[in-house]
Amino acid sequence: MKRFLFSLILFFTWQPALFAELTIEITEGVEGALPIAVVPFSWQGKGAPPVDIAEVISADLQRSGRFKSLPREDMLARPTSVDLVEFKDWRALGIENLVVGQVQAHGAGGYQIQFQLLDVFRGEQLTGYSIPTTAPNLRNTAHRIADLIYEKLLGVPGAFATRVAYITSTKLAEGESSIKLKIADADGYNPETIVTSTEPLMSPAWSPDGQRIAYVSFEGGQSAIYVQGVYTGTRQKVTSFKGINGAPAWSPDGRKLALTLSKGGNPDIYVYDLTTRKLKTITRHYAIDTEPAWSPDGRSIVFTSDRGGRPQIYRVSAHGGKAQRVTYQNSYNARASFSPDGKLLTLVTREEGKYRIAVQDLESGVMQVLSQGSLDESPSFAPNGSMVIYASKSGYRGVLAAVSVDGRVRQRLALQEGDVREPVWSPFNK
């Protein structure tokens, strides 16, 4: 009995560290959010259900800031299919949409998940699916259901079944650190380490198909750019010129990398063709030119340059040529990247001595500051353009944070221990 109790305690204390290295809390938002209820799914199988599917869906929707999930204890009934629903009871609770479903064990290690999204006021089904899945994919299937619900109700695809890459640093004894490049589900679960080093790792970048990550590693005593298969683990050294090899950015067709090299004496932007291995010079200036990012149509590249005295964002044709300045507000603007629709840039700006995340509308030139920290950096758009994830400081630790593009919803993703930085949101899973 004692042993049983001990293993029970062990199980519960282990669980968060094992499955959710990043814990997410919504710090602000949910005003004007759509009221929704995700009723616990019924379970047909042996023992306890392996994953609480309804809980994962409910948490995803809540986290987006666009939905307000009804807590389970406030549910008057727990129907698991449309014919068991008393719509008037849910109307009385002010719920607009209801999700009901079932999970069935299906063969060896297989599961069948059925769900229905219901319009409470009209008393009808909006959508419904029956999805086969397996034990390791149960959470992912739940995220995909949340994506379907999000898209059906908001008209924009959800980005819950995506991943985030980030760098962690844990201090070892005597000034040594263990630096890791990790990837996790967008809700912080299932973290996996794909690179470990005692030397700095920087600037992870997902390929457009989500299969590869480019990054900077100092493992050879100086910087070099690598491209690694996310699911194969094999990698290739792309550049290791004398000086800086930094800031890799994939072209939208996945065939080229824009990057920063200082082999010409100071940092300039180049484009490296991964197939022909040819390098093309994009900028040639005595200032620091760095942090390139492609426009979604692949025709232009924005980058940071201090050619005007202070770092600002410039835009140049992907074939090179004359660069045009893009940012004029504030004396420091850096590390810009495009929203998926190409209409916005997210960047780091300095405002009253504080480094914060902003978005700039490319057409109007209007900049809106989204974050509230003083050392915020590395903004990255969600693939559906709804949120920006970035790195912030909380006390002595680096943490990740996310904010909706309108600045209304904020959340913090804290690592259990150590420092976390440089988050990059994956593209949609294909």
Next chain:
Amino acid sequence: MKKVQILWVPVLLTLLLAGCSSTPTGDQAGAEVSEQSTGADGSTAGASTSAASQGGEWQGDPLENPNSLLATRVIYFDFDQSTVRAEYLDVIQAHADYLAANPQAVVRLEGHADEKGTREYNLGLGENRANSVRSLMLAQGVSDNQLVVVSYGEERPAAFEHNEESWALNRRVELIY
């Protein structure tokens, strides 16, 4: 008035240190000389001779002399600046002289930045700082192949607090022989 006093402190400290450490030289010098003689080539022997000529106080490799300007291996920079501050010109001169006199010696100039601003831009800033030191050394007769520039940007901080003191300690170039 206060400034003047502060300026005197390092000078006094140097003088004090110079007085203290003149005694234990013999032992260390012996170790250094034996190491150098194993090299058995002309240029190394020449280097130890020039070291001995520093007034008989220090007979080893001048790099090991704690009283020498060569003992200063970190050069600090102002915020967002990569211009070497005037107070470090003598230090860089001393290192340049040493390198010019020891053509086989190689120094790694590691440029660093504080955590403010973006990481890749800071990589560029760190490199600019290391290049400022490199340019001064080249102008003083050091050969290009004796200098290796590496920038770590803000990736390898020397101090970890998020305040002005730490930031000042992190804006630096480290000279590593």
